[in-house]
Each structure stands twice: as C-alpha cells, then as structure tokens.
Amino acid sequence: MSFAIDANILLHAANASCQENARAVRFLEQCARRGELMCLAWPTVMAFLRISTHPGIFPRPLSWKQASGYIDSLLALPHARVLTEQEGFWSLFHELADVLRPRGNLLPDVHLAAMLKQNGVLTLYTHDRDFRRFDFLEIRSLPE
Numbered sequence: 001m002s003f004a005i006d007a008n009i010l011l012h013a014a015n016a017s018c019q020e021n022a023r024a025v026r027f028l029e030q031c032a033r034r035g036e037l038m039c040l041a042w043p044t045v046m047a048f049l050r051i052s053t054h055p056g057i058f059p060r061p062l063s064w065k066q067a068s069g070y071i072d073s074l075l076a077l078p079h080a081r082v083l084t085e086q087e088g089f090w091s092l093f094h095e096l097a098d099v100l101r102p103r104g105n106l107l108p109d110v111h112l113a114a115m116l117k118q119n120g121v122l123t124l125y126t127h128d129r130d131f132r133r134f135d136f137l138e139i140r141s142l143p144e
C-alpha cells in the first residue's frame with residue numbers, strides 16, 4: 001500500500017509556531033519508521049519550497065538550505081518515491097478538469113490528483129478539503 005503527503009502537512013511540520021506542528025512532526029517520524037511506500041509529487045515539493053522560504057507567507061521562513069534539507073531527509077528514506085507525470089497525463093488532467101471546471105487555487109489540486117491517480121497512489125494525507133472532490137482519492141487527516 002502507498003500514500004502521498006500534501007504540502008500543507010510538510011509545512012505544518014516545518015513551522016514550529018503552527019498549532020498542528022507536533023502532530024505533523026510525529027506523523028512524519030512515524031512515516032519514516034513504518035516503511036510503507038511514501039510518495040511526494042514534484043508539485044508538492046515545489047509548493048513546500050515556495051511557501052516555507054517566503055517571508056510574506058511563512059511566519060519564520062526557512063533558508064534554502066533548511067527547506068531543501070527537509071525534502072532531502074524525506075527523499076533519502078528507502079521507501080520514499082517522487083511522483084511525476086507519465087505519458088497520457090494531459091488527457092487524465094483534462095478528464096478531471098472537464099468535470100470540475102477548476103479555476104485559480106483548484107488547478108494545482110487537479111494537477112496533484114491527476115498525478116496521484118496516474119501513479120496508482122489513492123491515499124492522500126492533507127488538510128485541504130478540496131481534495132474530497134475527487135471520489136477516487138481516500139483523504140486522511142493527521143492521526144491524533
């Protein structure tokens with residue numbers, strides 16, 4: 001079984017002043033130990049890097065070295081995989097978008113959902129309720 005992690009979970013873990021910080025850190029530590037196939041999509045990685053280093057968005061922005069170190073530590077796990085678009089991605093993206101007719105902030109969600117579906121990763125840990133629009137995804141919150 002495999003699962004993916006959305007950027008908001010990574011951001012909570014990297015933000016010590018966030019209310020969800022301790023739970024997110026604990027969750028990532030559990031992910032590191034349990035050995036289940038853990039997936040990060042490139043758009044998730046880029047969103048984390050963009051937001052965590054942005055002084056206008058992140059309360060205590062990380063340096064490039066800190067932010068990339070977070071990602072390096074996750075990708076170094078033997079059971080971590082990076083997801084990317086495969087042949088036929090545009091058709092699948094179009095299929096999902098034609099139903100939802102996304103605009104603005106929903107477009108990156110359609111992008112990620114299409115990548116997950118195309119790669120057979122159907123469980124996503126996220127706090128973003130918009131992903132509930134994709135009936136093929138099992139959306140999970142952080143464990144208590």
